[in-house]
Amino acid sequence: xxxxxxxxxxxxxxxxxxxxxxxxxxxxxxxxxxxxxxxxxxxxxxxxxxxxxxxxxxxxxxxxxxxxxxxxxxxxxxxxxxxxxxxxxxxxxxxxxxxxxxxxxxxxxxxxxxxxxxxxxxxxxxxxxxxxxxxxxxxxxxxxxxxxxxxxxxxxxxxxxxxxxxxxxxxxxxxxxxxxxxxxxxxxxxxxxxxxxxxxxxxxxxxxxxxxxxxxxxxxxxxxxxxxxxxxxxxxxxxxxxxxxxxxxxxxxxxxxxxxxxxxxxxxxxxxxxxxxxxxxxxxxxxxxxxxxxxxxxxxxxxxxxxxxxxxxxxxxxxxxxxxxxxxxxxxxxxxxxxxxxxxxxxxxxxxxxxxxxxxxxxxxxxxxxxxxxxxxxxxxxxxxxxxxxxxxxxxxxxxxxxxxxxxxxxxxxx
Amino acid sequence: xxxxxxxxxxxxxxxxxxxxxxxxxxxxxxxxxxxxxxxxxxxxxxxxxxxxxxxxxxxxxxxxxxxxxxxxxxxxxxxxxxxxxxxxxxxxxxxxxxxxxxxxxxxxxxxxxxxxxxxxxxxxxxxxxxxxxxxxxxxxxxxxxxxxxxxxxxxxxxxxxxxxxxxxxxxxxxxxxxxxxxxxxxxxxxxxxxxxxxxxxxxxxxxxxxxxxxxxxxxxxxxxxxxxxxxxxxxxxxxxxxxxxxxxxxxxxxxxxxxxxxxxxxxxxxxxxxxxxxxxxxxxxxxxxxxxxxxxxxxxxxxxxxxxxxxxxxxxxxxxxxxxxxxxxxxxxxxxxxxxxxxxxxxxxxxxxxxxxxxxxxxxxxxxxxxxxxxxxxxxxxxxxxxxxxxxxxxxxxxxxxxxxxxxxxxxxxx
Numbered sequence: 001x002x003x004x005x006x007x008x009x010x011x012x013x014x015x016x017x018x019x020x021x022x023x024x025x026x027x028x029x030x031x032x033x034x035x036x037x038x039x040x041x042x043x044x045x046x047x048x049x050x051x052x053x054x055x056x057x058x059x060x061x062x063x064x065x066x067x068x069x070x071x072x073x074x075x076x077x078x079x080x081x082x083x084x085x086x087x088x089x090x091x092x093x094x095x096x097x098x099x100x101x102x103x104x105x106x107x108x109x110x111x112x113x114x115x116x117x118x119x120x121x122x123x124x125x126x127x128x129x130x131x132x133x134x135x136x137x138x139x140x141x142x143x144x145x146x147x148x149x150x151x152x153x154x155x156x157x158x159x160x161x162x163x164x165x166x167x168x169x170x171x172x173x174x175x176x177x178x179x180x181x182x183x184x185x186x187x188x189x190x191x192x193x194x195x196x197x198x199x200x201x202x203x204x205x206x207x208x209x210x211x212x213x214x215x216x217x218x219x220x221x222x223x224x225x226x227x228x229x230x231x232x233x234x235x236x237x238x239x240x241x242x243x244x245x246x247x248x249x250x251x252x253x254x255x256x257x258x259x260x261x262x263x264x265x266x267x268x269x270x271x272x273x274x275x276x277x278x279x280x281x282x283x284x285x286x287x288x289x290x291x292x293x294x295x296x297x298x299x300x301x302x303x304x305x306x307x308x309x310x311x312x313x314x315x316x317x318x319x320x321x322x323x324x325x326x327x328x329x330x331x332x333x334x335x336x337x338x339x340x341x342x343x344x345x346x347x348x349x350x351x352x353x354x355x356x357x358x359x360x361x362x363x364x365x366x367x368x369x370x371x372x373x374x375x376x377x378x379x380x381x382x383x384x385x386x387x388x389x390x391x392x393x394x395x396x397x398x399x400x401x402x403x404x405x406x407x408x409x410x411x412x413x414x415x
Numbered sequence: 416x417x418x419x420x421x422x423x424x425x426x427x428x429x430x431x432x433x434x435x436x437x438x439x440x441x442x443x444x445x446x447x448x449x450x451x452x453x454x455x456x457x458x459x460x461x462x463x464x465x466x467x468x469x470x471x472x473x474x475x476x477x478x479x480x481x482x483x484x485x486x487x488x489x490x491x492x493x494x495x496x497x498x499x500x501x502x503x504x505x506x507x508x509x510x511x512x513x514x515x516x517x518x519x520x521x522x523x524x525x526x527x528x529x530x531x532x533x534x535x536x537x538x539x540x541x542x543x544x545x546x547x548x549x550x551x552x553x554x555x556x557x558x559x560x561x562x563x564x565x566x567x568x569x570x571x572x573x574x575x576x577x578x579x580x581x582x583x584x585x586x587x588x589x590x591x592x593x594x595x596x597x598x599x600x601x602x603x604x605x606x607x608x609x610x611x612x613x614x615x616x617x618x619x620x621x622x623x624x625x626x627x628x629x630x631x632x633x634x635x636x637x638x639x640x641x642x643x644x645x646x647x648x649x650x651x652x653x654x655x656x657x658x659x660x661x662x663x664x665x666x667x668x669x670x671x672x673x674x675x676x677x678x679x680x681x682x683x684x685x686x687x688x689x690x691x692x693x694x695x696x697x698x699x700x701x702x703x704x705x706x707x708x709x710x711x712x713x714x715x716x717x718x719x720x721x722x723x724x725x726x727x728x729x730x731x732x733x734x735x736x737x738x739x740x741x742x743x744x745x746x747x748x749x750x751x752x753x754x755x756x757x758x759x760x761x762x763x764x765x766x767x768x769x770x771x772x773x774x775x776x777x778x779x780x781x782x783x784x785x786x787x788x789x790x791x792x793x794x795x796x797x798x799x800x801x802x803x804x805x806x807x808x809x810x811x812x813x814x815x816x817x818x819x820x821x822x823x824x825x826x827x828x829x830x
Contacts, residue, residue, distance in 0.1 A: 011625075011627055011640075012627060012629050012638075013439070013442075013455070014442055014452045014453070014455065015442055015443065015446050015452070015596070015640070016438075016439040016440060016441070016442035016443025016444070016445075016446065017439075017443070017629055017636075017638070018439065018629065019434070019435075019436050019439040020434075020435065020438075020439070021434050023431075023435075023457075024428070024431040024432075024433065024434040024435070025431060026431070027428075027429055027430055027431035028430060028431025028432070029431070030431075031430050031431065037429045037430070037431075038429070038458075038459065038464065039456060039457065039458055039464070039468075040428070040429065040455075040456070040457035041454060041455070041456050041457075042438075042454065042455035042456075043453075043454055044453065049453065049454070053454075056471075071606065071628070072606065072607040072610060073606065073607070073610040073628045074610065074614075074617055074626075075625070075626070075627050075628065112607055112608060112611055113611060114607040114610055114611055115607045132806075132807075134607075154809070154810075155805065155806075155807035155809065155810050181430070191486065191487065191488065192487040192488070192527055192529040192530050192549075193527060195487060195488040195489070195529055196527055196528060196529055199489075202489055210426075210490070211489075211490070212426055212427060212490050213486070213488050213490065214427050214432055214433065221432075223432070225426075225430070278721075280700075280703075283704075283707075284703055284704055284706070284707020284708070284712075284716075285695075285700035285701070285702070285703025285704035285707055285719055285721070286700065286704040286707070286708075287700070288695075288699055288700025288703075288704075288721040289698075289699055289700035289701040289703075289704045291699070292698075292699020292700055292701070292721070292723065292773075292812075293699070293701075293808070293809065293812070295774070295775055295776065295808055296776070297699075297723075298723055298724075301699075301723055302723055302724045302726075302727060303720065303721045303722050303723040303724055303727040303731075304700055304720075304721040304723075305718065305719075305720055305721070305731070306693075306700070306703040306707070306718045306719040306720070306721070307718050308707065308712075308713055308716055308717055308718040308719075309713075309717040309718055309761070311717070311761075311762065312717060312718040312760070312761055315760060316718075316720070316731065316760055345727075345730060345731055346724070346726075346727055347726065358707075359710070360710055361710065361711065390570070391570075392570040393708070393710055394569070394570070394708065395569075395570060397707075397708070
């Protein structure tokens with residue numbers, strides 16, 4: 001198993017102004033090719049701290065991936081620190097300047113002294129041209145180990161990893177262990193009850209296969225992870241364990257897809273040539289945004305209404321005013337009319353509707369914070385259910401989104 | 416300055432299945448009370464790796480905050496590892512069992528063997544009762560240093576930090592340095608040009624005040640950070656530097672609020688008693704979801720339409736079909752009609768509308784990927800502008816949201 005460490009650099013990560021989404025994405029991609037992330041470290045733009053992190057990581061891992069701190073501004077010192085760590089100096093690189101010029105011409109920004117300085121690169125490294133930004137990617141080899149410095153801007157980092165770094169890592173470490181994941185989306189269980197139910201199964205797992213619980217908002221995602229040098233053998237063992245789990249959990253498994261629910265639905269709706277619309281009250285646009293984050297979603301996603309006010313529910317979605325008055329906006333009658341209203345105005349085959357008390361305020365004894373009505377509709381079917389989620393707004397929004405997607409997934413599957 | 420390290424524990428963080436949002440939030444809160452996060456480390460559910468991380472962090476920092484790995488399931492081993500590290504053992508704690516019973520009775524889940532085991536706690540620590548979940552919070556003191564273990568579930572962690580840990584840390588380290596931040600939202604500059612323009616300002620800054628560039632999607636966020644023992648003196652010096660920056664950047668400063676743009680608008684619209692609606696094509700619900708994530712937004716946010724299909728633009732928002740046909744959905748005429756349409760159907764004072772080519776596909780020579788039209792409207796005013804953002808879908812969506820919010824912010828401010 002090739003051991004990898006990720007180092008993210010930047011004061012903004014240590015004072016809480018920026019959330020590091022890079023390292024999770026990187027870890028996921030590395031796992032797919034059988035590389036194992038063992039530590040992630042975040043340090044500020046401070047030379048000594050960066051050097052310490054380099055030293056520690058390089059002593060433990062075979063691959064050290066570094067993001068951030070290579071922008072054109074003065075607070076970015078990663079490049080100089082790399083020179084110090086690898087005992088080298090910066091030299092001017094014409095090829096890098098050409099790439100920088102190409103990148104900024106695409107954005108019609110003028111070349112200036114600072115962007116020109118981006119073409120200075122450490123002497124004893126392989127420079128990988130960054131087609132997405134002005135900061136060059138640098139690849140160092142020492143004692144059979146690799147350190148790569150890349151930009152912290154997420155889409156630049158993703159491009160660099162996919163196009164350049166991962167293929168090069170695979171070429172550099174041709175034999176590596178296999179890692180296999182198998183996910184299960186499970187409904188109807190609180191985490192601790194599921195764990196008791198699966199205790200014996202877990203105890204009987206072979207040493208190199210692990211079971212993990214990933215409580216996602218509204219559902220539990222189980223994951224079997226197997227590691228081993230013999231890929232075929234591992235495949236077979238994973239298949240055996242999967243069979244056992246399927247027999248234990250039966251219909252409570254909503255999906256075995258390793259993707260998040262929006263991606264599972266994305267594929268399903270595309271495959272079946274169906275169309276979707278949403279009507280959102282408590283989820284407030286989050287549900288639509290999950291689908292529209294996926295490239296190509298316009299093939300099936302026709303649109304949505306965020307009907308936050310009662311007037312919007314009536315005027316746009318055609319919800320009956322007297323039902324709102326009598327039963328309240330958070331009610332079965334209203335959420336069902338929202339789902340049907342969305343179907344009608346967007347002319348879609350499927351719809352999801354949400355109406356609930358997201359919190360932290362707005363709860364009543366009858367409808368406490370966390371009460372959410374969800375309706376899904378597909379062809380001639382309409383289903384609505386009431387849930388009591390948590391006291392936390394963020395969690396309630398996510399759970400309502402996931403639960404709505406799960407209900408639609410089951411409805412479309414069952415047809 | 417009290418040095419803090421954050422350790423997040425969990426395999427799910429190392430295989431990319433979960434993004435760590437906790438540590439950024441914790442860092443922000445710690446900064447406010449003058450504590451300085453120097454390192455963040457993420458390790459998997461592996462005893463030796465956790466012990467190594469404890470050792471390293473405890474040797475460098477005065478405070479080590481640990482999240483995760485204390486759930487009821489077998490993969491969670493933090494509690495046992497803490498016992499090993501502090502050379503102690505688990506004992507049964509009646510008070511903790513009481514809390515666990517209270518917590519699960521609130522959620523109507525049955526007490527079972529696994530949740531009962533949560534009441535076993537390390538012997539030589541202070542147990543802090545967790546009112547939000549079943550995993551107790553444990554506080555260790557050794558050689559004048561502190562280690563606290565808390566849940567990784569975001570809302571449990573936030574409750575623990577705000578209610579218990581931060582007050583106790585302040586009591587334990589009564590004298591600590593002051594940290595002050597001052598943010599500036601700057602428009603009209605690419606990062607490198609702004610850096611050249613501010614180079615002299617930056618060079619003249621006193622040693623203990625730093626300038627950082629936080630390129631947010633669509634705008635640049637500058638941040639001055641000052642640290643010092645003498646709070647009053649620091650205040651004065653920060654005010655001086657702020658004055659200098661205001662003189663240099665003048666009208667290009669959109670806001671000095673340290674919040675993200677949706678929170679700035681949230682406050683402004685509430686203060687002025689205005690109402691908002693949105694009409695989203697390329698941002699696909701993201702803009703609505705930014706507002707609806709904020710508790711109490713229903714005071715001004717009336718709703719939105721995600722008009723992904725042309726039919727939705729026409730039928731719901733009243734966009735002229737011939738304008739879509741002649742000029743395309745990504746055009747000035749269409750985005751302006753979307754903004755006015757949203758105003759009309761939601762009966763709001765303000766609106767934001769977006770229509771663009773988010774990518775990665777769908778670009779043409781005239782309208783390449785990244786082309787986004789944005790319109791904002793407020794009272795009798797309507798403004799629309801065309802932007803060329805990036806080639807990346809995620810970035811285009813965020814930049815369109817931020818730019819739309821910035822344009823509305825300026826329009827409402829200028830009234």
